[in-house]
Amino acid sequence: xxxxxxxxxxxxxxxxxxxxxxxxxxxxxxxxxxxxxxxxxxxxxxxxxxxxxxxxxxxxxxxxxxxxxxxxxxxxxxxxxxxxxxxxxxxxxxxxxxxxxxxxxxxxxxxxxxxxxxxxxxxxxxxxxxxxxxxxxxxxxxxxxxxxxxxxxxxxxxxxxxxxxxxxxxxxxxxxxxxxxxxxxxxxxxxxxxxxxxxxxxxxxxxxxxxxxxxxxxxxxxxxxxxxxxxxxxxxxxxxxxxxxxxxxxxxxxxxxxxxxxxxxxxxxxxxxxxxxxxx
Amino acid sequence: xxxxxxxxxxxxxxxxxxxxxxxxxxxxxxxxxxxxxxxxxxxxxxxxxxxxxxxxxxxxxxxxxxxxxxxxxxxxxxxxxxxxxxxxxxxxxxxxxxxxxxxxxxxxxxxxxxxxxxxxxxxxxxxxxxxxxxxxxxxxxxxxxxxxxxxxxxxxxxxxxxxxxxxxxxxxxxxxxxxxxxxxxxxxxxxxxxxxxxxxxxxxxxxxxxxxxxxxxxxxxxxxxxxxxxxxxxxxxxxxxxxxxxxxxxxxxxxxxxxxxxxxxxxxxxxxxxxxxxxxxxxxxxxxxxxxxxxxxxxxxxxxx
Numbered sequence: 152x153x154x155x156x157x158x159x160x161x162x163x164x165x166x167x168x169x170x171x172x173x174x175x176x177x178x179x180x181x182x183x184x185x186x187x188x189x190x191x192x193x194x195x196x197x198x199x200x201x202x203x204x205x206x207x208x209x210x211x212x213x214x215x216x217x218x219x220x221x222x223x224x225x226x227x228x229x230x231x232x233x234x235x236x237x238x239x240x241x242x243x244x245x246x247x248x249x250x251x252x253x254x255x256x257x258x259x260x261x262x263x264x265x266x267x268x269x270x271x272x273x274x275x276x277x278x279x280x281x282x283x284x285x286x287x288x289x290x291x292x293x294x295x296x297x298x299x300x301x302x303x304x305x306x307x308x309x310x311x312x313x314x315x316x317x318x319x320x321x322x323x324x325x326x327x328x329x330x331x332x333x334x335x336x337x338x339x340x341x342x343x344x345x346x347x348x349x350x351x352x353x354x355x356x357x358x359x360x361x362x363x364x365x366x367x368x369x370x371x372x373x374x375x376x377x378x379x380x381x382x383x384x385x386x387x388x389x390x391x392x393x394x395x396x397x398x399x400x401x402x403x404x405x406x407x408x409x410x411x412x413x414x415x416x417x418x419x420x421x422x423x424x425x426x427x428x429x430x431x
Numbered sequence: 432x433x434x435x436x437x438x439x440x441x442x443x444x445x446x447x448x449x450x451x452x453x454x455x456x457x458x459x460x461x462x463x464x465x466x467x468x469x470x471x472x473x474x475x476x477x478x479x480x481x482x483x484x485x486x487x488x489x490x491x492x493x494x495x496x497x498x499x500x501x502x503x504x505x506x507x508x509x510x511x512x513x514x515x516x517x518x519x520x521x522x523x524x525x526x527x528x529x530x531x532x533x534x535x536x537x538x539x540x541x542x543x544x545x546x547x548x549x550x551x552x553x554x555x556x557x558x559x560x561x562x563x564x565x566x567x568x569x570x571x572x573x574x575x576x577x578x579x580x581x582x583x584x585x586x587x588x589x590x591x592x593x594x595x596x597x598x599x600x601x602x603x604x605x606x607x608x609x610x611x612x613x614x615x616x617x618x619x620x621x622x623x624x625x626x627x628x629x630x631x632x633x634x635x636x637x638x639x640x641x642x643x644x645x646x647x648x649x650x651x652x653x654x655x656x657x658x659x660x661x662x663x664x665x666x667x668x669x670x671x672x673x674x675x676x677x678x679x680x681x682x683x684x685x686x687x688x689x690x691x692x693x694x695x696x697x698x699x700x701x702x703x704x705x706x707x708x709x710x711x712x713x714x715x716x717x718x719x720x721x722x723x724x725x726x727x728x729x730x731x732x733x734x735x736x
Contacts, residue, residue, distance in 0.1 A: 242449035249446025276461035302453020425617030
């Protein structure tokens with residue numbers, strides 16, 4: 152069904168506005184790339200020049216060197232992403248199943264509680280959670296940054312539950328009659344049908360972990376344990392205000408994997424985000 | 432309860448147990464503990480000592496706390512409506528019959544993928560007073576204005592000028608509206624086409640159709656998005672923190688509530704005081720969410736209800 156608006160008079164005007172806005176939205180990316188390839192003196196030349204006289208590709212290896220343990224940061228970030236994705240997908244799928252495919256007393260009331268927890272901002276619970284992990288001796292390790300993901304995030308449970316509710320009840324009933332246990336139904340029947348939804352949750356979690364800053368900032372102590380986000384911040388606070396070509400090269404390297412991932416999964420991604428805002 | 436009901440409940444609870452344990456350990460306990468800590472003198476290193484309302488009394492007379500409250504309110508007050516305006520407008524424009532629609536959507540969406548720290552570093556450079564792209568783009572416009580009106584306007588030194596620093600953060604946030612654009616666009620596509628068609632027959636123009644058809648139908652989506660951005664905006668931390676190299680800006684113009692909370696907790700190890708700030712922040716979020724819900728109740732249209 153085509154729900155788009157038509158309007159012969161407005162159409163060209165709309166296109167012009169969108170092109171101007173589009174250029175404005177792309178300009179910071181172009182600026183980042185352009186700066187990352189300039190020699191230092193050209194980052195400071197006015198009027199602004201977009202194309203470096205000679206592209207300084209060596210800015211990239213030099214930024215990697217300047218950040219200290221770039222490859223360690225990358226490995227740490229990747230490790231945390233994998234752990235978080237596995238933990239979140241597994242635990243959220245289980246919880247969403249319990250909230251949707253089995254009927255039990257009190258289920259929907261408890262689900263409202265789950266929704267309410269989305270309102271609790273992290274800074275509010277930051278101190279007690281920190282001291283809890285401190286008592287466990289986990290400060291300075293990666294554990295505070297991945298163990299919690301095995302306890303299902305409210306938002307992901309909410310998303311998956313929507314998908315689970317959309318599947319007909321009959322398939323579960325049929326499997327039950329065939330003698331499948333609830334866990335077998337979950338694992339063999341429901342999960343394979345929900346691959347796109349699971350992929351959405353995995354992608355969101357990956358992005359969240361890749362981007363997270365406050366968590367690594369409070370829990371990680373030694374530089375060798377930093378994530379890319381924290382490593383970039385550390386690099387910036389040491390070079391702030393001067394070596395913009397290195398900072399932009401470093402930023403580009405932190406953004407690029409995310410952009411590449413997006414282009415490979417664009418469809419799932421856009422649909423997933425669209426789903427977060429609808430039908431509640 | 433029959434045996435089957437009891438069995439089903441046991442299975443259900445078993446399935447949700449990961450969430451339930453997390454909820455109790457990483458949510459209920461911290462919230463209660465935060466409440467308790469906010470009434471204590473607590474530095475993590477030594478056991479907490481109960482001091483009653485002392486932290487809250489200190490907060491009430493702490494100029495830095497009021498500064499952080501003001502900054503946070505200022506930021507939310509301008510940033511939320513501005514984001515709503517821009518994202519909704521872009522979504523409505525994208526909903527026209529235009530070529531390369533998918534491409535435009537991708538272009539608007541891409542910036543919202545940029546990690547917070549990169550966003551902050553990039554925009555610190557964008558907003559650089561002398562060399563930044565923003566000011567170099569502004570200069571010609573200000574030049575024309577100065578020429579026409581005989582004024583002497585200069586582009587501001589955004590992050591280094593207390594009057595403009597918060598606007599710098601607001602504009603930075605505006606670059607990331609793509610997420611909301613995608614959500615609104617999806618909402619717009621659920622508006623039934625026959626409504627527009629019958630409005631066309633009645634001779635309604637673009638604005639009337641937008642006001643009387645589009646807005647009411649996507650009002651639940653708008654509500655959801657505004658609540659989410661309210662919760663997100665009130666806990667702004669990473670971007671100003673990185674942009675100020677871990678500080679709070681000129682004349683503390685970028686000292687937000689979460690920033691002050693962080694400083695108290697991890698710079699001064701004043702955990703009890705930090706918890707009190709957290710509790711106040713939480714109360715503000717709850718009451719504003721409640722207020723927004725009350726205000727919007729009459730204006731939200733739920734199909735079939």
